[in-house]
Amino acid sequence: IVNINGCSDGTNEGFALFDLNDATIELALDANATLTYYLTENDALNELNPLGITFENTLPFNQTLFARVERNNQCAGINIVNLIVNEPPDIETEQDIFICADVLNSYRISAGVPEGELTNFTYEWQTPEKQTTPVIEVSETGSYRVIVTNGDGCSVERTVNVNSSAAALINDIEIRDFRQNNSITILVS
Numbered sequence: 001i002v003n004i005n006g007c008s009d010g011t012n013e014g015f016a017l018f019d020l021n022d023a024t025i026e027l028a029l030d031a032n033a034t035l036t037y038y039l040t041e042n043d044a045l046n047e048l049n050p051l052g053i054t055f056e057n058t059l060p061f062n063q064t065l066f067a068r069v070e071r072n073n074q075c076a077g078i079n080i081v082n083l084i085v086n087e088p089p090d091i092e093t094e095q096d097i098f099i100c101a102d103v104l105n106s107y108r109i110s111a112g113v114p115e116g117e118l119t120n121f122t123y124e125w126q127t128p129e130k131q132t133t134p135v136i137e138v139s140e141t142g143s144y145r146v147i148v149t150n151g152d153g154c155s156v157e158r159t160v161n162v163n164s165s166a167a168a169l170i171n172d173i174e175i176r177d178f179r180q181n182n183s184i185t186i187l188v189s
Contacts, residue, residue, distance in 0.1 A: 001080045002026040002067075006057075007154035008087050014060025016085045020053050023067060023081045034070045037081065044068040044078050061085045086152035089113070089121060094159050099141075101164040106137045109160045111146045122149045138162055 002023050006016030020037050029035060037051040038044040039058075044066035057063040067079040091112040099107055111123050111134045118134045125131040126145040138144060141164045149155040168188040176183045 001082065003082045003084055005084050005086055005152060007152070008085050010088050010156060013087065014085050015057055016083075017054060017056045018083055020051070020055055020065075020081070023065075027067065027069075027079060029069060032071050033076065036068045036070070038066045038068060041066045041078065045075075055083075057083050057085060086150075086154050088154040088156040089148045089150045091148060091156060091158055093156060094161070096161045096163060098163050098165040101166055106139050107162065108135050108137050109144055109162065110135050111148050112158050113148060120151060123147070124149075 004018055004020075004022050004026070006018050008014060008016050023037075024035050027035065036044075036047070037053075037055070038049060039051065043049050045068075047068070051065070055065070062085070063083045065081040065083060067081050069076045069079065095112065097107070097109065111121070111125075113121050113134055121134070123132050123134055124147045125133075125136055126147070127136070136144070141162045144160045144162065146158050146160075147155050148158060170186060170188055172187040174183075174185040174187070176185075
């Protein structure tokens with residue numbers, strides 16, 4: 001039995017594209033053996049409906065394939081190949097941050113992983129220094145990309161856009177008093 005892991009792309013939950021060569025490598029067959037993959041054991045026994053070397057699972061999350069091993073045009077055995085689909089990290093993939101133009105010295109941006117789960121992931125910021133921490137400090141506006149990878153080896157890319165913003169201008173102040181619920185509204189642009 002061989003287990004092959006794949007990663008869902010996040011849009012089609014539970015499904016992934018598998019390179020069945022990964023199973024061939026795991027089975028470590030000799031040079032005289034050929035391997036063909038099938039959806040069912042019956043297909044493998046009767047050599048019906050062989051699969052291509054790339055395969056997208058048709059059952060979500062887990063699926064079993066059957067690998068027929070042949071030597072000298074004779075069936076030498078049938079192996080079970082389990083396809084396991086793992087999910088990528090569940091984080092917000094894009095964030096816009098606005099900072100005051102006249103205040104930017106250094107600003108901390110995050111990979112978007114919840115505080116209690118930081119050690120469950122690896123980080124690769126696409127910056128000249130290739131930082132590998134969940135939070136980095138930036139001193140310029142721009143787009144910052146990080147690849148977040150979970151323990152199953154599945155990754156997602158997050159982009160943090162740091163934008164400069166001028167100080168807000170107060171256009172009007174509305175005061176509503178002498179009522180049961182007083183309020184002040186400040187209108188800005």
